[in-house]
Amino acid sequence: MSIEDKSESSSSNKPTSLHPAYSVTNIQTKIRTLDGTKWIYSTISDDFLVRVLEADTTARAAWVKLEKKHFSNKKARAAALETKVCNLTLAACSSLEDYFQRLKDLANQLEDVDHSVTDDQLVLQLVRGLPSEYDTTTIPLL
Incomplete structure (x- = not known):
C-alpha cells in the first residue's frame, strides 16, 4: 500500500x-x-x-x-456563646488541652457573630474555670 x-x-x-x-x-x-x-x-x-x-x-x-x-439572630447567638464561655470549667472537659481548645473555639464563634473577645478576657475566663488545686498557679498570673 x-x-x-x-x-x-x-x-x-x-x-x-x-x-x-x-x-x-x-x-x-x-x-x-x-x-x-x-x-x-x-x-x-x-x-x-x-x-x-x-x-x-x-x-x-x-x-x-x-x-x-x-x-437576625446574631445577638441571641452571641449571648448564648458568652454564657457557654462563662460556664465552661476544666471539670467539664477531658483535659487541660481540651479546656483550652474549647475556650478558643467559643471565642472564635463569638468572633463570627461580630462579638470580639480579647486575649485578656480569654485568659481571665480560663483562670476562673480552673479548680482550686490550681490556685497556687493562678495567683501569680493575676
Whole structure:
C-alpha cells in the first residue's frame, strides 16, 4: 500500500462519534446542575433548607435569604456563646488541652457573630474555670 492509498483510505473513514456523555444536551444539563443555587441548597441542612427553598430563584436571592436568617439572630447567638464561655470549667472537659481548645473555639464563634473577645478576657475566663488545686498557679498570673 502506497502513501497515496493510505491517505485515500483514511479520508473515506467517517469520523468516530463521541460517547453520549459528551453530547451537547448532556453537557448543558451538567452545567445547569452546577448552578450556584443548587450548590447552596446542597450545602445546608434539610431542616433549614425548607425555610429558604424557592422555585426559580437565583443563587444571589438564596444567599441573601440565608444571610438575613443568620444575621437576625446574631445577638441571641452571641449571648448564648458568652454564657457557654462563662460556664465552661476544666471539670467539664477531658483535659487541660481540651479546656483550652474549647475556650478558643467559643471565642472564635463569638468572633463570627461580630462579638470580639480579647486575649485578656480569654485568659481571665480560663483562670476562673480552673479548680482550686490550681490556685497556687493562678495567683501569680493575676
